[in-house]
Amino acid sequence: MYKLNKVDKKFPGVHALKAVDFTIGRGEIVGLVGENGAGKSTLMKVIYGAYQPDGGTITIDGTAVRFANPRQAMAHGIGMVFQEQSLITNLTVMENIFLGFEKQFVKFGVIDWKAMAEAARRQLAKVKLDIDPATVTSNLSFAQRQLVELAKVLTLEERIDGDLVILLDEPTSVLAREEVELLFRLVRELTSRASFIFVSHRMDEVLELSDRIYVMKDGAVVDVVTHDEANIDKIQHKMVGRDVDKEYYREQLQKPYDAERVLVGFDKVSVPGKYSDVSFDLHPGEVLCLVGTEGSGRECILRTIFGLEKPSAGTVRMKGGVQTTFKARRAVENGVGYVPRERKVEGIVGGMNVYENMTLSQMKNYASGGILRIREEKELARKWVDRLAIKTPSVFKDCGGLSGGNQQKVVLAKWRSGGSDIILLDHPTRGLDIGAKEDVYDMIREMCDAGAGIILVADTLEEAIGLSHTILVLKDGEVQKSFRGEPGNKPSLFDLVHYMT
């Protein structure tokens, strides 16, 4: 029994944890939910020893403990499976599993690889992963790496006496549905060996897996519910302190699109190995959602429209013109704006300020003879900061220092202010809290009203259904089914899942 009693943690200016009580029993799966900034990650860090609490006590089976660092926590059976995977990709699986604990295999200063491989195989068997321990980690799929990570944490079992507590931080965020199910089944089986703390943004999954759920808001636990009495609406209500009603996806603002004009037309387009025979038309004012599992070809379609991937067959038309050259620059000239999934990597340039980021794709419009008209850039930025309510002290602020939601707004402002009317959104709400998500939904509706066409790869199916006029369900690179989604007459989750798998 691992227990936190009235644990407090303060940072300068923030009371991150307020007298948090938290218990996890042997073999239990405990869910932890809350908006971004509610204190989940601070709580996790206290649990696995990365932070030391300012007040309160931690007890294991009634004995008070104090961890100076994660390694001490590990010695007490607390292990962490990181969201950002912590495996070193150029090492083999077994080297990763025993990283830092190779001593047990060392004889006369030399590592006994055979013994290590044997031990690694035993660990991998626990997570039912049938791979050669000598495989280099970079050759594994993402889901496999996750299991290796879990196997690595499970080595604690042999090293310590007492119970294991394993933290899973957003373990499903990059997994496809079937991989998630596999992981869940495994976790349930492993409850004979360890208890789990499961943190996720995906409420349905937390509900599905957890025996009990802690709901956090503003650094405090506001509710603890058991599996049987859990209810998504109620939990979300507690998390945000307000109702997430049916109007969450702004269905009432969805208007019919202009079926006369076509912004992007795909006619039996194929990219070998990625997707084949994909046809659709995107109209002004339309939200077209591509639905499918990871690897179903969704991202590649976006990349084709943006000119990063050249199709081998079929025709791509943009605003009537058949595309022959596929270059990002051409796409931008055609009015395509791409809001990629990894904002930090591809969305904004950290180190450049707000106005510089906004005009990055359209510097030509703000320069004469290669010389920039900076005053106009600033005016533009100020206008869009007001229009999208971007929270920034000024347009001179380094974009790297803005919150995720505000970075997203800057990226959208970049494309929209440049007159882009074909907007590609790849998981635009990933990692945003509910308030920021709603801002994005509002922006999507507003863009449609302004005559833009949007191709969306949504973060969840609910989002896809709620936002779209048209839904294309993809599986293995082929369109399985197309749904219309007028307000009040939307397809159900089941309708979509049926064609996805």
Place this chain on the structure above:
Amino acid sequence: MNGILKREALVKWAPLIVLLVLILLFTVLEPRFFSVRNLARIAISSTPALMVALGVTFIIIMGSIDLSMEGTVSVTAVVFAFAFLALGGTVLSWAWLALPLAILVGAVVGFINGLVHVKLRIPSFMASLAMGFVGTGFALLLTGGDRIRVEDEVFRGLLTERWLGFPVMVYVAALFLLIGWFIQAKTTLGRNFYAVGGGEELAHASGLNVNRVRILGFTLAGMFYAVGALMAVGRIGIAETATGNNFMFMSITSVVVGGTALWGGIGGVWNTLVGVLIVNVIGNGMVVIGLPGYVQDAVLGLLVIVAVVLSTDRKSISFVK
């Protein structure tokens, strides 16, 4: 939050503070250090280095590195000297054409450099290092190891003609510094350098032609190296294969000490000016207070390490390779 602000401010102003402290220190130790004569001496030794450092600043802002400056300087200096003498040997004749020709040669070398780096996909440090050797070799081939004297009085006026105690070359360098600042702050090309250095993927995804920006960057750097070569020749009146010596360590040290980040996106020409002055103030000051010259290199080497330590939040990056 406050801590971050303070840190940012400190990082931003640290090079300038270091420069001022150094000047103060040397002045206290040896008042003659702060005489116009000595300051002019520092300015003269700084000018060729400043030109070269400005060139490499743009490259480093892009997150690349250029090690070709020694070869480029040598080859442009030599070509300039030959052309200058062949065309009449004085600026007042057609020989003035040798000045733009030298800059053109610098541009061509830089352009090839960029092409090799971008088209053959060779890391910039390797491509430019190799090109630098090619340049040095070519200069040696042209001169056969001889020194070429450029004794035109008008050209040497760069050094000999003084306004307010400082030779003309200092003012010319100031002009090029302003040009460099203008490119950095006011042109799309300058903005593109920062975009590529701050996030190459994103720059590409915003429709920028990243390869073109890189090649233009190396070309521009080559032109600044050529200006540096002209200054170097103007300063000593001789063009030879060794004209380019020392510029690599000097310029890159200056850029880094000035606070421009080696992984790109941060810094600029003013940082480089401060960096060049720090390096040259140390060099001159140590001589003035009577320390042996070879201590300089050691001090500068330490300074680079200190500069990188100060200017980076090393927790947040995995650049330690």
